[in-house]
Amino acid sequence: MKHEVCKLDELPVGQMRSVMIDNVAVVVVHAPDGRLRALRDTCSHFGAQLSRGTLRQMVVGDTHGSYALSADTFVLQCPWHGYEYNIDNGQCPADPEHARVKSYQVTVQDGAVLVDR
Amino acid sequence: MIKVEPVSKAASEAAVSTLLIDTDVHEYLHAATELLPYLDPVWQKYMTETRWDKSRISQHAYGTPTQFHGTRAEWLLPDGTMGTDLEQMRTMLFGEEHVTHAILNGFFHVSAMRGNYEFATALASAYNDWQVEKWLVPEPRLFGSVHVVARDPQQAAREIDRVAEHPQIAQVFLPVVSDCEYGDPFYRPIFKAAAKHGLSIAFHHGQETHSGVGYPRYFVEWHTLAPPQGSIAQLVSIITNGVFDEFPELHLVLLETGVAWVPWLMWRLDQQYREYRREIPWVKRLPSLHMRDNVRVSTQPMGDLKTRDFVSLVNMVESDRIFVFATDFPHYDADSLGNVLPESIPTALRNKIMYENALESYPRLAHVKPPT
Numbered sequence: 325m326k327h328e329v330c331k332l333d334e335l336p337v338g339q340m341r342s343v344m345i346d347n348v349a350v351v352v353v354h355a356p357d358g359r360l361r362a363l364r365d366t367c368s369h370f371g372a373q374l375s376r377g378t379l380r381q382m383v384v385g386d387t388h389g390s391y392a393l394s395a396d397t398f399v400l401q402c403p404w405h406g407y408e409y410n411i412d413n414g415q416c417p418a419d420p421e422h423a424r425v426k427s428y429q430v431t432v433q434d435g436a437v438l439v440d441r
Numbered sequence: 442m443i444k445v446e447p448v449s450k451a452a453s454e455a456a457v458s459t460l461l462i463d464t465d466v467h468e469y470l471h472a473a474t475e476l477l478p479y480l481d482p483v484w485q486k487y488m489t490e491t492r493w494d495k496s497r498i499s500q501h502a503y504g505t506p507t508q509f510h511g512t513r514a515e516w517l518l519p520d521g522t523m524g525t526d527l528e529q530m531r532t533m534l535f536g537e538e539h540v541t542h543a544i545l546n547g548f549f550h551v552s553a554m555r556g557n558y559e560f561a562t563a564l565a566s567a568y569n570d571w572q573v574e575k576w577l578v579p580e581p582r583l584f585g586s587v588h589v590v591a592r593d594p595q596q597a598a599r600e601i602d603r604v605a606e607h608p609q610i611a612q613v614f615l616p617v618v619s620d621c622e623y624g625d626p627f628y629r630p631i632f633k634a635a636a637k638h639g640l641s642i643a644f645h646h647g648q649e650t651h652s653g654v655g656y657p658r659y660f661v662e663w664h665t666l667a668p669p670q671g672s673i674a675q676l677v678s679i680i681t682n683g684v685f686d687e688f689p690e691l692h693l694v695l696l697e698t699g700v701a702w703v704p705w706l707m708w709r710l711d712q713q714y715r716e717y718r719r720e721i722p723w724v725k726r727l728p729s730l731h732m733r734d735n736v737r738v739s740t741q742p743m744g745d746l747k748t749r750d751f752v753s754l755v756n757m758v759e760s761d762r763i764f765v766f767a768t769d770f771p772h773y774d775a776d777s778l779g780n781v782l783p784e785s786i787p788t789a790l791r792n793k794i795m796y797e798n799a800l801e802s803y804p805r806l807a808h809v810k811p812p813t
Contacts, residue, residue: 369715382719383719383722384722385722385723386722386723387683387723388626388682388683388687388723389626389723390722390723391722405715405716406716406717407715407716408718408719416715417718418714418715418718418727419711419714419715419727423715
């Protein structure tokens with residue numbers, strides 16, 4: 325079921341906001357590249373509010389000592405212990421099998437941001 | 442998660458009449474001069490003229506706990522040495538201890554030498570040739586190590602290339618030298634050469650290994666802490682610096698570190714990796730997954746773990762592939778099969794530790810088959 329959480333112009337690029345949908349905390353993310361994503365706003369580790377964390381490009385590197393910012397993967401980093409969650413699927417890149425939060429579909433309709441939960 | 446429970450003595454006795462691979466046996470030189478025939482004349486002259494002996498490699502201040510020079514009373518040789526006689530090893534290790542195959546680790550840690558690296562390299566080569574001639578050629582049940590000077594990784598890689606040709610060479614031996622952090626890319630040629638030849642890497646402490654506070658006042662402190670702490674530090678370095686991501690087939694065997702720390706490290710390092718993955722993005726898997734696939738830990742010293750405790754430990758590490766049997770022959774604190782793996786250990790797990798895990802971890806032992 326789709327829920328209107330805010331107007332698009334209320335969520336600038338690079339920002340996120342925490343909303344409650346049916347008593348569930350959800351963080352809606354407007355990534356710097358324009359994509360809109362939503363995750364459960366509760367870290368799978370100790371339950372911190374992810375919306376108080378940091379949205380950033382994921383740091384990647386395939387060989388020792390190499391660091392780069394991913395062009396297409398953004399992570400939301402927990403404000404407590406630094407767990408990262410891929411905003412596209414809610415998986416923690418370090419431990420996708422065990423550390424993950426639920427992700428939700430986000431659409432824009434008539435200037436409104438809708439989260440499907 | 443594997444599920445193992447202690448079983449009755451009768452149910453597990455069938456496992457005894459099979460392979461028993463000992464991953465930690467120490468052969469010794471009587472004296473460094475035994476290497477003279479294997480040295481280039483320039484180094485023969487150097488060793489003779491300077492009266493160089495192996496005590497110059499590294500020595501800590503502690504004595505041994507008994508009057509038998511660091512070995513068991515029954516294993517002390519008439520000349521006061523230990524581990525210098527192949528015939529005695531046959532009798533004691535393959536006979537009385539029921540070992541069927543053994544990996545030699547020596548106790549000649551040239552990587553611990555401070556300076557004089559050209560001579561150290563010559564010593565490593567001489568030792569390797571001595572090991573092959575004196576131990577491996579006459580005894581096919583023995584497998585050997587390539588000893589290298591880790592502080593010169595390019596030369597070490599060349600020595601691995603040279604010695605690896607011998608079919609009984611099973612691993613590259615690296616002493617746990619506290620100011621060498623083996624995960625550093627500086628040392629990567631050693632791991633690359635080992636992987637190229639299908640050799641495992643063994644870590645073992647020596648007198649050069651520090652505890653977390655360096656050299657404590659007493660041996661009891663050092664011997665409690667230095668072997669596990671030194672090897673754990675090296676293992677964390679290896680994992681976080683991406684050695685297993687670069688060489689996914691490489692096996693690392695940690696010798697004489699004890700066993701009970703393994704689940705703690707898995708939990709702690711996994712947690713830290715979840716928090717700091719972005720600092721080491723070249724590491725692509727949880728450290729505990731690398732440990733289960735690439736790391737083996739010898740059982741000696743098993744300590745006072747009861748069967749049920751050990752079975753619980755195996756469950757905690759969620760793998761029956763980690764532990765490999767070792768005696769530490771001929772040292773005073775050696776373990777015997779009956780003490781390490783009592784009959785109440787389930788047969789399947791016992792077989793894993795007695796030989797299956799070793800066969801998986803040392804590609805050079807692939808031809809060794811259990812009796813049918």
